[in-house]
Amino acid sequence: MTIDAQFLRQRLESGASVDVRGDGKAGGGLVLVMQSFGAALATHPELDVQDWPLFSSARKGANVRAYLRLARGEVLTACQITSPTVAVLMNEAAGEEVDFAEGTHEALYVVNTPASPEEAAQKYRLGGRVVTVSADQLGQKYLGRPLGNVGVLAALVHATGFVSPDAGLESLLHVMKKRRIPQRLVDQNAELFRAALTESRVGDFPADPSTDHRRPAAHPKTDVPAGAQSALRTSRKNRTSGYGRPGVRVEFHDETNRCNGCSLCVVACPEGIIEFTPDPRGALVTGAKFDDFCKVCRECIASCPLDLFHEVETPMRREGVLESA
Amino acid sequence: MARPLPTFKEHALREDAFVEGHALCPGCMEAVTFHEVGRATDNGKKTVLTLGTFCGEVSTLMYPNLISWGRGPQSPELFGKSLGVMHNVFESSPTIAEAVRDVATVLEGVGAWKAPSPNVVALSGDGGALAIGLRSLLHTIQRRARIAIFVQMNEVFANTGFQFSPTALPFADSSTAPGGLPEDPIDHVGLAIAAGAAFVAQGSPAFAPFFAEVAEEAINTSNGTAVVFVPSPCIAGWKFEEGLTAELGKLASQTGLFPCFRKRAGEPGEVKHVPEKGKRPPVEQYLVKQRRFEHLARLVDGEIRVTPGREGDLAKLQSYADRNVERLKKWAAF
Numbered sequence: 239m240t241i242d243a244q245f246l247r248q249r250l251e252s253g254a255s256v257d258v259r260g261d262g263k264a265g266g267g268l269v270l271v272m273q274s275f276g277a278a279l280a281t282h283p284e285l286d287v288q289d290w291p292l293f294s295s296a297r298k299g300a301n302v303r304a305y306l307r308l309a310r311g312e313v314l315t316a317c318q319i320t321s322p323t324v325a326v327l328m329n330e331a332a333g334e335e336v337d338f339a340e341g342t343h344e345a346l347y348v349v350n351t352p353a354s355p356e357e358a359a360q361k362y363r364l365g366g367r368v369v370t371v372s373a374d375q376l377g378q379k380y381l382g383r384p385l386g387n388v389g390v391l392a393a394l395v396h397a398t399g400f401v402s403p404d405a406g407l408e409s410l411l412h413v414m415k416k417r418r419i420p421q422r423l424v425d426q427n428a429e430l431f432r433a434a435l436t437e438s439r440v441g442d443f444p445a446d447p448s449t450d451h452r453r454p455a456a457h458p459k460t461d462v463p464a465g466a467q468s469a470l471r472t473s474r475k476n477r478t479s480g481y482g483r484p485g486v487r488v489e490f491h492d493e494t495n496r497c498n499g500c501s502l503c504v505v506a507c508p509e510g511i512i513e514f515t516p517d518p519r520g521a522l523v524t525g526a527k528f529d530d531f532c533k534v535c536r537e538c539i540a541s542c543p544l545d546l547f548h549e550v551e552t553p554m555r556r557e558g559v560l561e562s563a
Numbered sequence: 564m565a566r567p568l569p570t571f572k573e574h575a576l577r578e579d580a581f582v583e584g585h586a587l588c589p590g591c592m593e594a595v596t597f598h599e600v601g602r603a604t605d606n607g608k609k610t611v612l613t614l615g616t617f618c619g620e621v622s623t624l625m626y627p628n629l630i631s632w633g634r635g636p637q638s639p640e641l642f643g644k645s646l647g648v649m650h651n652v653f654e655s656s657p658t659i660a661e662a663v664r665d666v667a668t669v670l671e672g673v674g675a676w677k678a679p680s681p682n683v684v685a686l687s688g689d690g691g692a693l694a695i696g697l698r699s700l701l702h703t704i705q706r707r708a709r710i711a712i713f714v715q716m717n718e719v720f721a722n723t724g725f726q727f728s729p730t731a732l733p734f735a736d737s738s739t740a741p742g743g744l745p746e747d748p749i750d751h752v753g754l755a756i757a758a759g760a761a762f763v764a765q766g767s768p769a770f771a772p773f774f775a776e777v778a779e780e781a782i783n784t785s786n787g788t789a790v791v792f793v794p795s796p797c798i799a800g801w802k803f804e805e806g807l808t809a810e811l812g813k814l815a816s817q818t819g820l821f822p823c824f825r826k827r828a829g830e831p832g833e834v835k836h837v838p839e840k841g842k843r844p845p846v847e848q849y850l851v852k853q854r855r856f857e858h859l860a861r862l863v864d865g866e867i868r869v870t871p872g873r874e875g876d877l878a879k880l881q882s883y884a885d886r887n888v889e890r891l892k893k894w895a896a897f
Contacts, residue, residue, distance in 0.1 A: 265588075265799060297622055298588035298799045418741055420857055481589055483805070501575040505771045506809055508594035509583045510601075520572040531583040535590030535798075536806030 240442055241323075241346045241367040243399030249323065250285070255309035257319040258394075261338040262328030263481070265298035267387025270413060271328070272304040274391055278401045278409035279308055285400075288313040299481025299533060301335045308400075321452065324348065324398065327362075328390055331484045339364060341452055344445035348394050348438075350374060350386040355441025365445030369397045371438040374484065380430040381423070384484065388427045392434035407431050478509070482534030485551055490525050490538075492546045497523045506541040509533060571775035577605040578634050580612075580646050585631035586622040590808040592795035593619045593715045595768040600684060600713060603778040605634070607643040609681040611663045614648065615656035615696065617688030618722045619715060624650060642678040653688075654696025657788075660685035661708035682782050685712040689792075690720040690728045693751055704758040704788040711781040711789040714751075716821070717797035725800040732820060733883055734876050736855040737800075743855075745876070747883055751792055752824060756894055761787025763832075764825035767794050769812030770836055773823055780825070787828065794821040802854030814849040819884035824891050832895035837888055846881050 239245065246256055258275070262268030276289035289306040305319045321341035327333050327349045339347065344366040349358045352375060355368040373389025388410065395406035410431060414424045443449075479487075499520030504512045511531045514521035523546070526532065538547040567573070580601030587594045597619060604610040612632070614620040623631040637644040649659055664683045670676035692700045692714040700712070718731040719738075727740035730751060734743035755763045762784045764777040774793075781789035796803065796811040803811065815821040816836040826832025837843065847867050850856035859877055860869045869877060 297586055297591070297618065300586055418736070420854075478584055478586065481586075499572070501572045502771060504575040505571055505599065505768065505775070506595060507598070508587065508589070508591050508808075509585075510579050510581060510594075510598045511583045514575075516576045518568075520568060521575045527583060533589035534805065535808065537590055537595075537808055540806045540809055 239344065241344060243397070246323065246346070246398055246400070250308070250310055253310065255307050255313060255315070256324065256398075257322045258306040258308075258324040258326065259319045259322035259338075260304045260306075260326035260328055261332045261336060262302055262304070262326075262387075263298075263332050264300045264302045266329050266332075267385060268302055268304050268326075268328045270410075270417070271326075271387045271391045271394070272306050274406070274410040274413045275394055276306050277413060278395070278406050279306075281405065281409070282400070284310055286311060286313045288316070290318075297481075299478075301332050301480070303336075324394075326390060326394060327351075328386060329484060331480050331482075333362065335480050337451060338362070339451045342366075343450050343452055346397060348390060348397060350390050355439055355443075359441060359443045363449050363451070365443050365449030367397070368441050368443060369393050369438050370441075371434060373434065376430055376434050376437060380426050380433065388430045389434040389437070392431045393438035396435055396438055397440070403432075403435050477530050479528070479530055479532050482532065486534055486549050487552050488526075488528055488532050488534055488536070488538065489548050489550050490523065490528075490546055491548065492523070496544050497546060498544070500543060502541040502543070503538040503547065506537045508535060508537060512538065569772055569775075570779055571771045574599065574602040574775050574779075577602040578644065580604060580610065580632060580634050581623070582631050582633065586625060587618060588798045590798050590805055591618070592768060592793070592797075592808050592812060593717075595808075596713060596715060596793050596795065597623070597686070599768055599774060599778050600686070600782075601632075603775070603782050604646075604682045604684065605644070606682070606782070608679045609642045609645045609647070611647040611649065611660070611681055611683050613656040613659040613663065613683070613685045614650040615685075615687040615691040616650070616653045616722065617686075617691050617715065619686055619688070620650050621722060624648070653691040654699045656685040656687045656691070657696070657703035657708065657710065657712055658699050660710040660712070661703050661706065664709050680785075683710045684782065685710055687712065687714050688720070688722065689714055689716040689718065689730045689751075690722075690726075693730055693749065693754075694720075694728050697754075700790075701754065701758045704755060704760045704790065707759065707761070707787040709785055709787065711784060711791070713778075713781075713791045713793055715793050715795045716751075717795045717800060718748075719797065719800045721797050721800045725797075733880050734856065734859055736858065742858055745879065747886075750890065752891060753894055755790040755792075756826065756828075756897060759787070759828070760790045761828050762789035762826070763792075764790070764823075765792040765794070765821060766823045766825070767809075767812035767816060767821070769809040770816065770823055773835060777825055780827075792821075800855070803852050807852055811849065811852060814844065814852075817844050818846045818849045819843055819888040820846065820849065822888055822891055824895065826895055826897075832897075834888065834891045834895055840885060840888075843884075846884050847877065850877075850880070 280287045287308045324346045327338040350373040352372040359368045371393040373386030374384035376389040377385040501520040511527040581597040634644045720726040725738045727737040766774045768774045822837040823835040851862045
């Protein structure tokens, strides 16, 4: 079974709903994508669309999840999507915190990654159709920053085939205008969208037991799975290093003991994670809890008069694959 | 004998009451403030914090697992390290703090409280303190409540979606005031002084030595209310790049928009970290780093480019900055 546009259309015609779920980082444009996609779908006379971005009280860089449900007739279900037909991973760092494919077995996956569909399918254990788009790089090229949302929207519009690319772009521009995003950025994003349409790569993979992300039956005592917010929040133990921009981390190097105890980084760090030894001169810095808590805000780099902190490029912020919620 | 460390270095060595793992944005100035409050209150007294609803409350006290306040697993008998947090709705943090102080005084009066009198610190956002909660803030000050209030000034209701707040600079874009309003923001420092605060200060943690002294003085004010306004650059609401938080905090003072200020009632105050007129950086330098002012001016290849037709508005902002410094100097001499 190929999870392509035709499959999705048949699913709608059979009366079932197509459930789209996206995982991303707050401030990364996931909600803009879902709103634009939903608005484009809503122009279809026979489709009913329900979109529900999940806002938690988290801030920029925190995991967010968005839902979009569409069906012929009226969408009457109103709850989180636990087994999506289409799962979107907007930011690979978000995938470190939660399993974006949770609840799926065979589905359409749209992943923002420079990797190939084969690599993505292997990394995230995916069966069905995997669409990858190197959207961060496109963002870097057209916007000057690694913002992957519009690239992902283009891949999503292209892969689902519900609306034409033109309709998708028109909807995106409308939503951006409504948000009063400067015309300069709107134009850049339109250019990015057109370029991204041809950039996505597709691969089909068989579903087998290893690609099963469905949860075991609900807990016998509570009978319902934990709410989406709780699941997201409890996914990691207070670890906030995932809030940072992807692909970079901060390191502290002071092999020759140059730190003079000026203490400026200690009081400037919003996370309070700088480690030091007390000294008559002040706090002699020895390092920081970068792996678990650094959000790469660069305040230590800006405050250190001796340039002992550096931002370095790295594919992974920390080692190891993280277990899902 | 070794020279004593400056206040901020001495604070840096203390035990913090605000710990990692909070959900505030990367580079949030509020978090820097909380760390300073957390360290300054590690002074051998029990500390009670009262929080109104603002970013700093909802992102640091998240059920079930994000509790970012506390000094580790201390024994309850260690009153000096003990920390209590009370949170309530937007405008209520000063009034609750006042109640806490009154209860402590009553307990001391009947001999039930043997430990040193506690630190009572109210934390609030600028929307909660100066828009929704102006009434409760001014009345608390007017009643001479013996508490310290730290107001995080980010000029918007950041917690609920960057709506306009009366402290917003002229022409600062917010979600409910597109393009901003031309009116001057309210004179928050003047309001606090006029209401009778014992100690009023404005300072950014970007000026670490100044801010640590202000925090120390505010927490140890015992004859009335201490109010500290903390200009807090908001990375999500003001839309600026990473690593600029402290720089914007400094520029806010140097341009004259939010100068460092401190004044004890009855004594002459001081306006600090703002150069004399003529040597001050123009407000454009501060504005172009934030996308909320993009409709006025922006950086193109390192050059400030003013939007044609908005020169008058920029001049208006510059005039506000200059008047603001003069006004603060008058308040300092009040």
